[in-house]
Amino acid sequence: MNNLRVFVLGVLAFLALNLGSPAAETQAPVRPFAIGGLEVRPGHMGAGYLAVPEKDGVGTSVPITILHGAKPGPVLALVAGTHGYEYPPILALYRLKKIIDPADLAGTLILVHIANLPSFQKRTIYYNPYDWKNLNRVYPGDPNGTLSQRLADVLTREVVNRCDALLDMHCGDGNEALIPYSYWMISKDARLNEETKQLALAFGLPHIIIDDTRSQDVADSKYLGNTAILRGKPAVTTEAGLLGRSDEEDIQRNIRGSLSVMRLLKMLPGEPELCSAPVWIDKYEVVYSNWDGLFYPAVPQGQYVVAGQKVGTITDFLGEVKEELKAPFSGVLLYIINTPPTSRGEPLFEVGRLQEK
Numbered sequence: 225m226n227n228l229r230v231f232v233l234g235v236l237a238f239l240a241l242n243l244g245s246p247a248a249e250t251q252a253p254v255r256p257f258a259i260g261g262l263e264v265r266p267g268h269m270g271a272g273y274l275a276v277p278e279k280d281g282v283g284t285s286v287p288i289t290i291l292h293g294a295k296p297g298p299v300l301a302l303v304a305g306t307h308g309y310e311y312p313p314i315l316a317l318y319r320l321k322k323i324i325d326p327a328d329l330a331g332t333l334i335l336v337h338i339a340n341l342p343s344f345q346k347r348t349i350y351y352n353p354y355d356w357k358n359l360n361r362v363y364p365g366d367p368n369g370t371l372s373q374r375l376a377d378v379l380t381r382e383v384v385n386r387c388d389a390l391l392d393m394h395c396g397d398g399n400e401a402l403i404p405y406s407y408w409m410i411s412k413d414a415r416l417n418e419e420t421k422q423l424a425l426a427f428g429l430p431h432i433i434i435d436d437t438r439s440q441d442v443a444d445s446k447y448l449g450n451t452a453i454l455r456g457k458p459a460v461t462t463e464a465g466l467l468g469r470s471d472e473e474d475i476q477r478n479i480r481g482s483l484s485v486m487r488l489l490k491m492l493p494g495e496p497e498l499c500s501a502p503v504w505i506d507k508y509e510v511v512y513s514n515w516d517g518l519f520y521p522a523v524p525q526g527q528y529v530v531a532g533q534k535v536g537t538i539t540d541f542l543g544e545v546k547e548e549l550k551a552p553f554s555g556v557l558l559y560i561i562n563t564p565p566t567s568r569g570e571p572l573f574e575v576g577r578l579q580e581k
């Protein structure tokens with residue numbers, strides 16, 4: 225009996241060894257990554273477009289690149305060009321595409337090169353030129369809505385729902401002078417908040433806004449970053465660059481930040497460059513225009529203002545002063561409009577209050 229048992233066990237062990245290895249090979253650790261008609265093999269790169277279906281004769285597409293790592297890891301989405309006049313993040317993603325070798329990558333990088341191609345092509349600030357909506361106010365979007373709403377819907381389904389973490393990469397729009405900062409959006413989930421904070425620190429911009437003002441309604445998340453957060457995924461909105469320019473320093477900030485976040489998520493070897501002395505902003509306010517006319521800034525971005533200090537003046541189209549704008553409270557001027565046009569309801573500047581130590 226003993227010999228028989230040894231024999232049987234030996235046969236089983238033999239079968240297990242010989243069946244084990246082919247089975248392990250067919251269960252490759254990383255499967256191809258499929259998105260919007262693209263299928264990218266592990267260790268490879270693929271590029272193409274996400275289609276946004278036509279309605280009323282208007283459609284568009286979203287150029288993306290997928291870097292699909294040879295090793296398993298998280299899916300990180302880097303989204304540039306939500307506002308088509310914000311160039312440094314857009315240019316940074318084209319550089320990253322050349323820098324990162326998918327063979328060395330753990331996980332998957334989704335590069336959304338230009339989320340709002342109509343705005344980029346027509347060089348519009350804030351708005352999509354076909355429906356005059358701000359793409360970053362209409363999430364999670366609507367497949368039957370206007371072009372911006374349909375774009376948001378495609379990005380929610382194909383990018384937000386597919387990723388584990390997201391960076392919504394902005395800068396000062398064509399008319400906005402700003403200093404580099406990030407929004408750390410606070411949710412009801414303490415664990416997620418900590419992960420999001422680490423993303424913000426890893427991206428490395430020196431001012432971080434602790435932002436608890438965003439909608440908590442998943443059906444009305446409005447912002448791309450918030451859409452990810454309300455789906456349980458860490459996300460930060462970054463702002464680095466200004467005034468429709470393509471300054472190398474700001475392109476580099478976006479590249480360094482992205483690579484550092486990838487190291488934080490262990491997608492690349494090495495340690496993240498965590499911001500060593502962040503300036504925490506615990507309250508912020510955007511001051512909006514009450515007039516159509518011209519705006520004259522009185523204070524440069526980055527300067528500290530005190531409550532009630534004059535920050536700028538609005539005149540009408542005949543040059544008559546209509547309003548002097550004041551700082552609502554003391555803090556740092558995170559951005560200020562620095563080209564003449566202003567329209568009722570549009571932003572003029574943003575003040576951030578420094579957190580007390």
Ligand SMILES: [Zn+2]
Nearest residue numbers: 307310394395
């Ligand atoms: Zn923007």
